[in-house]
Amino acid sequence: MSEPEDTPTTPTGGRRSAVRRVVSPTAVIAVLLPLLTVGALSLVRPDEQPEQVARAAEQVEPSRTDLVCPPGEGKDPLDLAAAAGSGGEAATRVPDEDESTPVELRQDAVTEVDEQDTVLVRGTGELAAELIGARSREEGLASTECVLPRPDYFFTGVGAGANHSSTIELANPDQGPAVADVTVWTSNGPVDVPTLRGVTVPGGTSESLDLSQVVPRRGELAVEVVVSRGRLGATVVDEIPEIGREARVAGWLPASPEPTTDQLLLGLVGGEGEDTLVLSNPGTDEARVELRVVTEDASFVPEGLEEVRVRGGSVETVTLSTTVRDQVREGAIGLQVTSTGPVTSTLRTVVDGDLVHAQPVSPTEAATTALVPSGNAHVVLGRAGGAGVAEVAAYDADGKRLRKDKVELTDGSGAVVDLPKGTALVRVTPRRTEVAASVVVKGNGATVVPLRPLVRFGLVPDVRPGLPE
Incomplete structure (x- = not known):
């Protein structure tokens, strides 16, 4: 019987012939497809991205300004003014109270607010760039400016002992809660105070931190208040208590620059x-x-x-x-x-x-302004940035200009200019130079008031999607 045609036969002679293998089409596709894909992608050119040009933050005029004014004692007046502007209506509010009180302000005139608690002041519209305020004391002459809420404060020379104590006042002008961390430094280094970390101030309220109770220490201290959430205005009430025949001395410790x-x-x-x-x-x-x-x-x-x-x-x-x-x-x-x-x-x-x-006090080319408490006052100019002129203008509480002096300055020079009696507001305007300025007032005691430039604009950052890293 003959064998079927499809039955394989074994070759003779002791050698095997090579077996012919058939390549699967699937294997061919599996090898060639990735190669074709890579080749196709290499031919594709993405659109070139336009060069990203860095742009500075945009300057915009403020539409709202909040001031935090420290508490007083007894009859310490709180003065508000619209400096170098047309004036307008501001609103004052005491923390923990919902209602605010309107206050009409006129250009260069000083308006007194009868309130001894911490006061929150809000100016809107054109008044936002003109609003200034200060708390003063006639008995034991003292004065301090109302502060703009900011994220960081330094206070140097605070006390937390029996012969010198300080109280930090934190006020929240917004509706939401704010959180702050307070760091304390001594002559021996920083102090770990857990109760001063994560201090929460609910919206529209204030919080007092008596350092002599929280972190009792002898000697001079320095503190930094860092606002990690929300906004806070921080001020410090400084006190040397009555010791023996020495009478009690109290005032406000201004915040130090950075x-x-x-x-x-x-x-x-x-x-x-x-x-x-x-x-x-x-x-x-x-x-x-x-x-x-x-x-x-x-x-x-x-x-x-x-x-x-x-x-x-x-x-x-x-x-x-x-x-x-x-x-x-x-x-x-x-x-x-x-x-x-x-x-x-x-x-x-x-x-x-x-x-x-x-x-x-830092020299500046901008006009600077300060509210002046009652007493014998003079303006001190220092550290002029070159040859120029400083105009010193004094105004009474009604906004009437009492006098205007022009002071010639040279590089690094300064001057002392007496202010007329009844001066309630003073403005220093540098011309062709920069200069630092403070007011020294003497009467039933003494006080030093720095002159500050007004906040004429805010910065809005340039934010765009897809910026390269």
Whole structure:
């Protein structure tokens, strides 16, 4: 019987012939398809992205301004003004109260508000760029400006002991809650205070932090208030309690500018008393600080005044009573603080039972304004940025201009300009130069009031999708 045709036969001779293999079409596709895909993609050119040009934040005029004014005692007046503008209507409100009270403000006129609690002030429209305020005290002369809420505050020279204590006032002008963290530095370094972390202030309310109760310590302290959520206005009430025959002394400690390596404490008060310079170094490295006395036409290091070393994260105190008083009698107008690392500084003076604070003031080309409490006042100009003129204009409480002086300035120079009796508002306008300015007021005590430029615009960042990393 013959074999079927499809039956394979085995070759003879001991050798095997190669078996013919058939390639599957699926395998061909599996190999070629990725190669074809890669090749096709290599031929595709995506649209070129236009070059992203970095643009600065846009300047816009503010449409609303909120001020936080510290509490007073007894009959401490709160003054509000529309500086260098047409005026308008502002609204004041006390924390924990829902209703607000309208206040009509006129250009360069000063309006008094009868309220001793913390006061929240809101200006809208054109008034938003003109609103200023200050709390003052006639008995034991003192004054402090109302603050714009901001994310970071430094206070140098606060106390938390039996012979010097300070209270931090936090006020929330918005409806939602705000949260702040308070850091405390001593001469030995930072202090860990859990109760000062995550301090929550509900919307429209205020919170008081008595440091002598929260973190009792001897010596001078410095604190930083960082607002991590919402907005807060932070102010400090400073007090030296009655000790023996010494009467109680109280006032407001102004916030220090951000730490820097060059500061001008402008406005020195003469007379008998005690001058204490408090330096704070919030960094980690040691800072070496040089102190120079500033006059109207020069600055110099007094004989015997040595360099001060401030360790990182600590506070250093320097007693300057003899040095400063001698130089004030010879015409000194300020104290220049130059350091190798960023520091903060405050000069605290006790004069005739009154507490006075001088804080750094920066030169500026913009017009600066301040509310002036009752007393004998003069404007101190310092650190001019070159040859130019400074116009000093004084206004009474009704907005009437009492006098206008023009002061010639040269590079680094300063001047002292007496203000007429009844001055309630003063404005310094530099021409072709920049200059720093403070007001020194003497009466039943003394106070130093810095002049600040108005907030004429805010910044809106340039935000666009798809910016390259």
